[in-house]
Amino acid sequence: MSAPAGVMISGADTAWMLAATALVLLMTPALGLFYAGLVRGKNTLNTFMMSIAALAVATVLWALVGYSLAFDPGNGFIGGLGHALLKGIGFAPRHGTHIPQLVFFAFQATFCIVTTALVSGAVVERMRFSALLVFSASWSVLVYAVLAHWAFGGGWLQAHGTLDFAGGVPVEMGSGFSALAAALVVGARKDYGRQALLPHNTVYVLLGAGLLWFGWFGFNGGSGFGVGRPGVLAFTNTLLCPACTLLVWFALDLLRDRRITAIGAATAAIVGCVLITPAAGYVSPGWAMALGALGALPSYAVIVWRPRTRVDETLDVLAAHGTAGLTGILFLGFVAQRSWNGISNGLLYGNAHQLGWQALAALAGPAYAFTATLVLLRVIGFALPLRASAHEQALGMDVTQHGEEAYVTGEGAILVSTEVLEGPVPVAQP
Amino acid sequence: MKLVTAIVRPEKVNDVLEALYRAEVRGFSLSRVQGHGGELDRVETYRGTTVKMGLSEKVRFEVAVSDDFVQRTIDALCAGGRTGEVGDGKIFVTPLERAVRIRTGETDEGAVTPLQA
Numbered sequence: 001m002s003a004p005a006g007v008m009i010s011g012a013d014t015a016w017m018l019a020a021t022a023l024v025l026l027m028t029p030a031l032g033l034f035y036a037g038l039v040r041g042k043n044t045l046n047t048f049m050m051s052i053a054a055l056a057v058a059t060v061l062w063a064l065v066g067y068s069l070a071f072d073p074g075n076g077f078i079g080g081l082g083h084a085l086l087k088g089i090g091f092a093p094r095h096g097t098h099i100p101q102l103v104f105f106a107f108q109a110t111f112c113i114v115t116t117a118l119v120s121g122a123v124v125e126r127m128r129f130s131a132l133l134v135f136s137a138s139w140s141v142l143v144y145a146v147l148a149h150w151a152f153g154g155g156w157l158q159a160h161g162t163l164d165f166a167g168g169v170p171v172e173m174g175s176g177f178s179a180l181a182a183a184l185v186v187g188a189r190k191d192y193g194r195q196a197l198l199p200h201n202t203v204y205v206l207l208g209a210g211l212l213w214f215g216w217f218g219f220n221g222g223s224g225f226g227v228g229r230p231g232v233l234a235f236t237n238t239l240l241c242p243a244c245t246l247l248v249w250f251a252l253d254l255l256r257d258r259r260i261t262a263i264g265a266a267t268a269a270i271v272g273c274v275l276i277t278p279a280a281g282y283v284s285p286g287w288a289m290a291l292g293a294l295g296a297l298p299s300y301a302v303i304v305w306r307p308r309t310r311v312d313e314t315l316d317v318l319a320a321h322g323t324a325g326l327t328g329i330l331f332l333g334f335v336a337q338r339s340w341n342g343i344s345n346g347l348l349y350g351n352a353h354q355l356g357w358q359a360l361a362a363l364a365g366p367a368y369a370f371t372a373t374l375v376l377l378r379v380i381g382f383a384l385p386l387r388a389s390a391h392e393q394a395l396g397m398d399v400t401q402h403g404e405e406a407y408v409t410g411e412g413a414i415l416v417s418t419e420v421l422e423g424p425v426p427v428a429q430p
Numbered sequence: 431m432k433l434v435t436a437i438v439r440p441e442k443v444n445d446v447l448e449a450l451y452r453a454e455v456r457g458f459s460l461s462r463v464q465g466h467g468g469e470l471d472r473v474e475t476y477r478g479t480t481v482k483m484g485l486s487e488k489v490r491f492e493v494a495v496s497d498d499f500v501q502r503t504i505d506a507l508c509a510g511g512r513t514g515e516v517g518d519g520k521i522f523v524t525p526l527e528r529a530v531r532i533r534t535g536e537t538d539e540g541a542v543t544p545l546q547a
Contacts, residue, residue: 191444194444195444391513391515394439394441394442395441399472399474403472403473403474403475404474404475404476405474408474408476408483410481411464411485412464412466412483412484412485413474413481413482413483413484413485414471414481414482414484415479415480415481416473416480416481416482
């Protein structure tokens with residue numbers, strides 16, 4: 001397919017978007033590492049694999065139908081099937097951008113993948129892997145693609161003027177409130193509330209968070225679809241906002257316990273990235289810093305409060321993504337500035353309507369994500385057991401789900417497949 | 431005076447600790463060990479290599495107790511460590527010749543009786 005005459009592909013935009021797509025793809029294994037460090041050692045691989053699973057199922061479903069449901073015009077609620085099975089996705093530019101639709105498709109696919117992986121944080125250490133595969137595949141279409149259509153693909157929120165730069169609605173609130181529903185349906189881990197279930201490797205957590213932040217420069221910086229002002233502004237805001245969240249998180253840790261914690265720091269970096277996600281290309285760098293500082297408070301409060309409940313939303317996806325995404329979407333309604341974004345002002349600059357549309361997104365996004373996930377998991381639960389047995393959880397999900405261990409020594413391991421070798425085993429020559 | 435050594439499942443350690451606490455057995459050591467006791471081997475695959483894991487992770491409790499505490503200790507270890515499946519572990523009781531509390535130099539029964547603090 002060649003580009004129709006008159007519609008320009010920009011080399012610069014395309015080059016940056018290719019790089020940004022690869023950056024966002026890295027966020028999924030980074031998330032796997034972050035999550036793996038937060039669980040017990042016997043569940044390391046299973047937890048990591050839940051993110052890797054999204055690379056498989058979410059990508060394939062995105063190509064089959066998800067992209068079309070998100071980005072084909074369709075109606076206000078859901079897109080059409082015009083791009084199903086990759087139909088019409090070629091070198092011609094995606095409308096509204098100067099990049100080939102092929103690149104646009106791949107960039108958006110990486111968003112679907114990492115969001116699908118995010119939800120798994122709610123059900124680690126007990127959800128059966130086969131049930132997770134079915135859930136991830138269907139969630140990426142029935143929840144993510146729908147919310148992406150609302151916010152990015154010309155759906156009703158975008159059409160009415162809700163601002164969401166890089167996915168406060170589909171990615172952050174979508175994953176956060178789905179995680180809450182998933183934790184409620186799947187239920188708590190066997191030992192939750194009875195024993196201390198502690199993170200086994202905080203270095204993984206810090207490195208995972210660092211790699212996520214790195215990838216987020218592609219996530220937010222690429223959501224302007226080029227090298228113009230929105231992408232540049234979003235890029236720098238992705239540096240400033242999380243730094244402020246980190247600093248405020250340090251202060252909150254000090255006030256609460258007189259010590260600054262490493263897991264707190266890793267969490268804060270992610271919360272900061274989430275906060276700026278919806279607002280990245282729409283607010284001034286100064287307001288991005290204010291958002292990072294103020295936005296730390298609600299997420300910190302939810303993280304302190306949640307473990308005191310019976311809800312085993314294990315890795316606090318609701319606090320880090322749902323709550324921070326909601327804070328960012330609303331804050332944007334106050335401080336959006338046309339002099340920076342060229343589109344719309346927020347309440348502080350005289351446009352109260354903007355805050356109204358942001359508030360509507362902050363209600364509708366979570367409501368759909370929570371309800372749809374609840375129903376979806378209940379339906380899957382009829383067909384498949386969602387939970388591993390207490391015995392399997394006790395042995396560890398790595399051994400029972402995958403037949404592997406993260407920290408295997410090899411002592412006492414007896415080779416089984418030697419009989420495959422024909423004749424005598426060759427002896428190494430000195 | 432006896433040394434009670436118990437080999438239990440790692441996932442039952444918290445239950446054993448709780449049972450020992452309820453039985454007022456307050457002094458013990460524990461260590462991670464690997465062993466084999468007739469349970470089914472786990473088969474694991476790493477790329478093309480399939481292996482039978484002959485050794486299982488276990489946790490060893492060592493409790494030095496005075497003679498009239500032996501049965502309570504055994505009962506607590508059994509209650510906390512049992513699942514009913516093969517692989518729950520063993521308890522060994524061995525006579526203990528001497529015991530010394532390093533801090534005070536107390537010996538034998540005095541050394542294995544926890545302080546009422």
